[in-house]
Amino acid sequence: MKQPLRDVRSYRLPAEVIDPLRQGLPEVAVQTIAAITMEVPAYAEAFAGELGHKIEKAVQAALGTFLNLVSRPGADPGTPLAAALEAAYALGRGEARSGRSLDALLAAYRVGARVSWRELAAISVGIGQPAATIADFAELVFAYIDELSAASVAGHADELAASGRIRLRHLQELAQALVAGEPPLVVQAAAEQAEWTPPQTLTAIMLPERSARWVIDLLDPRTLQLAEAVPDLPGMTVLLVPDPQGASRPHLTRLLSGHSAIIGPARPWPEAKGSLDRVIRVHQLHPPAAGAVVDTEDHLAGVVVTADPGALADLRARALAPLAGERGAAAAKLVETLRSWLLHHGRREDVAAELFVHPQTVRYRMARLRELYGDKLRDPQWVLALTIALALPES
Structure with a gap:
């Protein structure tokens, strides 16, 4: 049965083991960075130039923290590790903000653990440390890297969750601005804040909220959703769908079949309110039967005749x-x-x-x-x- 890694917080190594390792840290950091650059292509550019020097210092600091942790007597065993975990957590959040997945970062941790252990073990062997001490030291190195990896994973997940909530709020604000008929400059600014790439046109669709939850995953990922957009029609949701016109409109009609939906006309995206206004007007004239799809294009005469x-x-x-x-x-x-x-x-x-x-x-x-x-x-x-x-x- 595989034994769990030892708790790096509680283990101690004597000074005669730690001191030679501390002296070799700069070279260990250089070798670690070189290996990560070669084996993890995603970081090759980031490690180049002045940034590479800063990362080298960060790796050296992380290894130094590890040596401080396993060599300090008494005191609070968590204190030296806290700063390293905080830095790893921040690194994970930074990767998420940069739009990168954790694959590269976790690969870098694996390479870093392997190379730093290889270099530190070589130093220990060179000064004649017994095999049992070196084996203990290896277990501690990998336990330490596991702790850092876990902290980075947590930071990455938290950043994605936070940024996802923020972006969702910005998308809601954009949808509200569009259906309120805000000026083009206002909706353009809202689109930029939401990091939303505008299409040429938007088409409003009104359907029950329960149907919207199923349909929206089948539409363009830029589709905007606004619940309770029509106060007089509780339980109805409005979707603003990018560019469903021409050949794609019949496909959209088929997709909505069975969902009691009304499809508005395509309008230039900043003018999406016009599409929603048409949907509301046709709903007043021809509310869809259960499961039916009403296309406002089929009721233009009625809209015109009843306009006044x-x-x-x-x-x-x-x-x-x-x-x-x-x-x-x-x-x-x-x-x-x-x-x-x-x-x-x-x-x-x-x-x-x-x-x-x-x-x-x-x-x-x-x-x-x-x-x-x-x-x-x-x-x-x-x-x-x-x-x-x-x-x-x-x-």
């Missing part, structure tokens, strides 16, 4: 004024027939098919409408007004 509800009501009242004398049910059938007649350009068979009536019924109703409207049904301006007024069934 007051004006539409006035236009409808004026256009239908000739029917004022008709009874309720009869008037409703005439309006229904007139709307279909306008949309089908007077094709009687098509009107009859849409209304599920006999073509003669259509003929009779249109005769009555011509009596009521007279020449107005041949007047382009009146035809335009009637078409707009009746474009959507009255809710």
Whole structure:
């Protein structure tokens, strides 16, 4: 069974073992740096020039701390190690801030442990230390490097977690600025702070929050998410998706199938609010059925016609004024027939098919409408007004 490494904090070596090692530290540091530079390519450039000299001093200091730790009598055994662990923790955080993984750093620790032990052991052998002492010393060296490695891993993880939370907050602030319609300079600054690479366009999608959690991992990683973006629609989430237009839009529709989503138009990314405004407007007109996907591009006419509800009501009242004398049910059938007649350009068979009536019924109703409207049904301006007024069934 493999024995655990000895606690480097509690072990002590006599001065006659430590003193020759301390004198050889500068050369040990040089050899360690040379090996790391050769075997860990990620650090080859970093160790060059003036920075390399600083790193050499840092390695020498770390080894010196180790020798102080295993040679000091009594006192608090944790004190000499605390500074080294703090430096290793800071090194791990620095690697994370530089965007590097731990692979290179841990490889450097492994190489450093091997080479520093080889060089220090050579010194010990040279001064005639017994094999048992050298074996103990080897165990202590590797235990020390393990402690430093663990501290760097913790620092790297903490930095990633902290920077991840900070970036997430910045991304939320960017999304909020976009849907609030902030000026381009404001949203550009927010994008830079969030380290977010802007696409050419953004498309707003509104869907239930539970669906967003599943869908977002399948979208462009730059997708922005904003929960509760529409106060009147609790439980709904807004996604701002980069460049889902052209050939990619049908793919997006398929991806959202089953998620009760509304897809807005693509807009230049600083103008994403326009896409969300369209989504909200279409939701008011055509909220998606359970699991359905609504594309706002399919409802442009409805959006335009209902843009000014007051004006539409006035236009409808004026256009239908000739029917004022008709009874309720009869008037409703005439309006229904007139709307279909306008949309089908007077094709009687098509009107009859849409209304599920006999073509003669259509003929009779249109005769009555011509009596009521007279020449107005041949007047382009009146035809335009009637078409707009009746474009959507009255809710």
